[in-house]
Amino acid sequence: MGAWVSCDASLKIDTAPAASTVSVAGLYTQVAAHQTRRPHKMKFKTTDNSVRRWRRPVASMLLALLVNGAQAQTQSGDSSPMPAVRTITHAQIEQQYSDAQSKYVFVDDVRIHYKDQGQGRAILLVHGSLGDLSDWDGWASLLTRKYRVVRLDLPGFGLSGEIANDNYSIDRSLSLIDGLMDSLGIERFAIGGVSYGGPVAFRYAATRVTRVGALIIMNSAGIEYGKQAIDPKTGQKEFYANVSAGAPLTREYVERALSKAFNDPTRIGPELIQRKLDIGNVIGRDREGAIMIRQYVRGDPERVLAHVRAPTLVLWGAAERSLSLSTADTFVAALKNARVVRKVMQPRGDHAMHIEWPQETGSQVKAFLDSEYR
Numbered sequence: 001m002g003a004w005v006s007c008d009a010s011l012k013i014d015t016a017p018a019a020s021t022v023s024v025a026g027l028y029t030q031v032a033a034h035q036t037r038r039p040h041k042m043k044f045k046t047t048d049n050s051v052r053r054w055r056r057p058v059a060s061m062l063l064a065l066l067v068n069g070a071q072a073q074t075q076s077g078d079s080s081p082m083p084a085v086r087t088i089t090h091a092q093i094e095q096q097y098s099d100a101q102s103k104y105v106f107v108d109d110v111r112i113h114y115k116d117q118g119q120g121r122a123i124l125l126v127h128g129s130l131g132d133l134s135d136w137d138g139w140a141s142l143l144t145r146k147y148r149v150v151r152l153d154l155p156g157f158g159l160s161g162e163i164a165n166d167n168y169s170i171d172r173s174l175s176l177i178d179g180l181m182d183s184l185g186i187e188r189f190a191i192g193g194v195s196y197g198g199p200v201a202f203r204y205a206a207t208r209v210t211r212v213g214a215l216i217i218m219n220s221a222g223i224e225y226g227k228q229a230i231d232p233k234t235g236q237k238e239f240y241a242n243v244s245a246g247a248p249l250t251r252e253y254v255e256r257a258l259s260k261a262f263n264d265p266t267r268i269g270p271e272l273i274q275r276k277l278d279i280g281n282v283i284g285r286d287r288e289g290a291i292m293i294r295q296y297v298r299g300d301p302e303r304v305l306a307h308v309r310a311p312t313l314v315l316w317g318a319a320e321r322s323l324s325l326s327t328a329d330t331f332v333a334a335l336k337n338a339r340v341v342r343k344v345m346q347p348r349g350d351h352a353m354h355i356e357w358p359q360e361t362g363s364q365v366k367a368f369l370d371s372e373y374r
Helices: 029-033 062-067 069-076 090-097 133-143 170-183 197-207 251-259 270-280 285-295 301-305 326-334 358-372
Strands: 003-005 012-016 103-107 110-117 122-126 148-152 189-195 212-220 312-317 341-346
Touching: 090 270, 103 170, 110 133, 110 170, 122 133, 122 170, 122 197, 133 148, 133 358, 148 170, 170 197, 189 197, 197 212, 197 301, 212 358, 251 270, 301 326, 312 326, 312 358, 326 341, 341 358
Parallel strands: 122 148, 122 189, 189 212, 212 312, 312 341
Antiparallel strands: 003 012, 103 110, 110 148
């Protein structure tokens, strides 16, 4: 029996031969960002069972790897040993990755990890799948020169705690954001989100109109939706039937997943890989992820986006592979009541371009905020 060892010698996990169990690792966007090249308008329905669905085969994309990790490893011939169970505790992961700027607050009995840096008008940044607040380090370094930058780990990610009643829905995330910003005394702020953080951000802007001064949507999920075949006998969603708590992540698996989100894989550093590996292997993370996926409801995003009034930047990667380039135009068209809508296609930008090209993407955001955030 071998051993998997993190960058902290205190985080050591016994390993066993790889299993074929599906691994989730707390990641939503498999559902949110599986795509179609032909997004279409939907009539508004109020129940999950009535939501219409799109289908498009997706050959190789980040989130297929994330949710079906163990299967992907077996099919790809990855023979590296895989931990038998997740054994990293929340206490260990906090000790490893908390720093001088890390802060914690209980909001509705959920322990939220966040950072609050800089002065001036506030902006809240919401990470995506396989994400945590450290993904915004580059933007924070740039934006804190003029703005107060708040970023959080959504429950099920990073260093934030679990939700006792298992409500990991987007609506619950909006409520937790309310509580976090209230606790900081911030009444009005800009909000930005990437990937799964996109629908969190735009739903917040659409439902808290007076509270949001500007909206940034970057490579956002929420418009495109994935394959959701229904078993006519059981009514079960085909994809959800294959999602369960399972085997932990391996380093090779994380490397492959990240390579699908970076235009230049040489920019994926060992520290980033280790952080994602450690955080993804926290005890219970796979269970949280399975719950999140089952609770995800796409709804009618175009109806929701029509309620946004704040000036909005749609920032899209010109080299984006996880989402259609045309989806940026769908966002722009749906934001018909926003005071200003600006679309920027980022050269060389892939799904995680805020990590890969923080200076270039952060500069676009700062320029937009400087001119439109009032």
